[in-house]
Amino acid sequence: MERKIFLSLLMTGVVSVLLTAVVALTALFIFIENRVYNELQSDADLIIAALDSTEGMTLFDNIDEVDRCRITLISPEGQVLYDNYANVDGLGSHLNRPEIIGALEKGSSYGRHSSETFGEILYYYAIRLDDGNILRVSLSSDQSFTIFLGTAIMTLLISGGLIAVGIFLSSRLTMKITAPVRRLAANIGDDTLDEADNDIYPEFKPLVDKIRRQQLEIKHQLARVEKEKNRLATIINNMDEGLLLLDNSFNIIMLNESACRLLGSRLSRFECTGKPIAEVCPLDEVKSCIENADSINLTINGRHLQLHVNQVMASAEEVGRIGLILDITERSEIERIKQEFTANVSHELKTPLTSISGYAELIESGMATGDDIILFAGRIRRESARMLTLISDIIKLSQLDEESNHENFEPVDLHTICEECMDILDISAKRHNVSLSLEGETCELLASPSELTELVYNLIDNAIRYNRPGGKVSIKVESGMSGYPEGTVMLTVSDTGIGIAKEHTGRVFERFYRVDKSRSKATGGTGLGLAIVKHVAERHGAKLTLDSELNVGTTVRVIFYGNVSENP
Numbered sequence: 001m002e003r004k005i006f007l008s009l010l011m012t013g014v015v016s017v018l019l020t021a022v023v024a025l026t027a028l029f030i031f032i033e034n035r036v037y038n039e040l041q042s043d044a045d046l047i048i049a050a051l052d053s054t055e056g057m058t059l060f061d062n063i064d065e066v067d068r069c070r071i072t073l074i075s076p077e078g079q080v081l082y083d084n085y086a087n088v089d090g091l092g093s094h095l096n097r098p099e100i101i102g103a104l105e106k107g108s109s110y111g112r113h114s115s116e117t118f119g120e121i122l123y124y125y126a127i128r129l130d131d132g133n134i135l136r137v138s139l140s141s142d143q144s145f146t147i148f149l150g151t152a153i154m155t156l157l158i159s160g161g162l163i164a165v166g167i168f169l170s171s172r173l174t175m176k177i178t179a180p181v182r183r184l185a186a187n188i189g190d191d192t193l194d195e196a197d198n199d200i201y202p203e204f205k206p207l208v209d210k211i212r213r214q215q216l217e218i219k220h221q222l223a224r225v226e227k228e229k230n231r232l233a234t235i236i237n238n239m240d241e242g243l244l245l246l247d248n249s250f251n252i253i254m255l256n257e258s259a260c261r262l263l264g265s266r267l268s269r270f271e272c273t274g275k276p277i278a279e280v281c282p283l284d285e286v287k288s289c290i291e292n293a294d295s296i297n298l299t300i301n302g303r304h305l306q307l308h309v310n311q312v313m314a315s316a317e318e319v320g321r322i323g324l325i326l327d328i329t330e331r332s333e334i335e336r337i338k339q340e341f342t343a344n345v346s347h348e349l350k351t352p353l354t355s356i357s358g359y360a361e362l363i364e365s366g367m368a369t370g371d372d373i374i375l376f377a378g379r380i381r382r383e384s385a386r387m388l389t390l391i392s393d394i395i396k397l398s399q400l401d402e403e404s405n406h407e408n409f410e411p412v413d414l415h416t417i418c419e420e421c422m423d424i425l426d427i428s429a430k431r432h433n434v435s436l437s438l439e440g441e442t443c444e445l446l447a448s449p450s451e452l453t454e455l456v457y458n459l460i461d462n463a464i465r466y467n468r469p470g471g472k473v474s475i476k477v478e479s480g481m482s483g484y485p486e487g488t489v490m491l492t493v494s495d496t497g498i499g500i501a502k503e504h505t506g507r508v509f510e511r512f513y514r515v516d517k518s519r520s521k522a523t524g525g526t527g528l529g530l531a532i533v534k535h536v537a538e539r540h541g542a543k544l545t546l547d548s549e550l551n552v553g554t555t556v557r558v559i560f561y562g563n564v565s566e567n568p
Helices: 002-050 055-060 098-106 142-187 193-198 202-237 257-262 284-292 329-365 371-402 414-431 449-465 517-523 529-539
Strands: 070-074 080-083 108-114 121-128 134-140 242-246 252-255 295-300 303-314 317-327 410-413 435-440 444-447 472-479 489-495 543-549 553-560
Touching: 002 108, 002 121, 002 134, 002 142, 098 108, 098 121, 098 134, 242 257, 257 317, 284 295, 284 303, 303 329, 329 371, 410 414, 410 449, 414 435, 414 449, 414 472, 414 489, 444 449, 449 472, 449 489, 449 529, 449 553, 529 543, 529 553
Parallel strands: 435 472
Antiparallel strands: 070 080, 070 134, 108 121, 121 134, 242 252, 242 317, 295 303, 303 317, 410 444, 472 489, 489 553, 543 553
């Protein structure tokens, strides 16, 4: 804009100066010509007044006053009768000269052309005399040209000076004109745009108002985009799944923290950006999966992963690849546990069914008689009871796996449940020669009564089964313990039994896991009691701990956090 204004002002000034110079020089040229013609006419009038005849023309041959001009007398037929600069004998007819023709036709005439006699440009004035002859006076143009040239040079110098001044003034004027616009442009995008209102031209007011509105709209849009960008980045970076974006050269455009972690990269996600995927994860199966846009299962750093890669298309043209990395370690572990559970269930059910089938076949065939029938019937009853217990525990575990809501929770007194379970297991305790004791106070929980009963029953039952004759089982219910949050309730079941070796303490809560299989079967254990305890504790948000020493005893603690009933 400044350049255009500057050039416009400059061109206006230059054209004005040049036009003025041309007009002035043209006027000067016309003035000089008119002056020359006037002088020639005056000279002709003086000559006419002084001379009466042709012979009198010779009087001017050597007069200095007329040396400056050429005097020629020409007959009506064009013959030169007299010339004060040339020999008339050598001059041809002048009838074709423009000034002669004009004088014959109009009485007098002016002209300027090249002289055939002297070979230079002359100014001419011709007048027809009373006797019909024509008096012509001429003057060289050299003097006029010299005057005009000097004046023209001076005019050009003055014009050059004026143009220089015009350049300076145009520059200053341009800066002054555009100063408000430049200030306005400098304030666009700042909070100081309103301050420019006093400086701008009134014609720019609508433009400024529109810019201000657009500026506010852009700010709001940028804020929304930034908010969406941050929200999307937060979601992507907090995904458990790994997200990976690659260009057509398989260079990383973007990946989240989960992708870095699952791929086992030592670099941060920012350091990985721009690097080839082969540099971040050099596994051949990963490279092949990305190249083929396929899905594979792989193991990295002991984690089981699934990698799904798809092409990213834009206008029917591939622009990159997107990969999703899923950690299926827990799912694989669950599948393994399910398979083991199925195998264990089949094995545990097969053993009593085989015994029952064998004893029933002996009785049916008549091979068992008398006391043997009673003995076999007793064994069939015990195996059936063991199988029913096993099936009951399996059903309970399945129910615990399926139930995930707390709709059946209600205020429950943990101390009362412990008393009820002790009453149920009193006969079993006496049979194993084990004493039971309960300490503590009333502690109400918001829990499932049936599930909490299963938990307490299985803990006390295990403590009795794996105790020694004359042993003890101590149950304690307490709340308000130091070092725990308010509302925490703790159930402790301790025994003086055989204990558990350290290498087994981490697995005793697994389904069908038995430390001593022969003793478990002898005592009627199914291997599911502690698994049920673990599930119930997890359902109630409780923490489960186990401390045991071989041949000394075992202590199990269940800590319930913050789920004390509000209606004690």
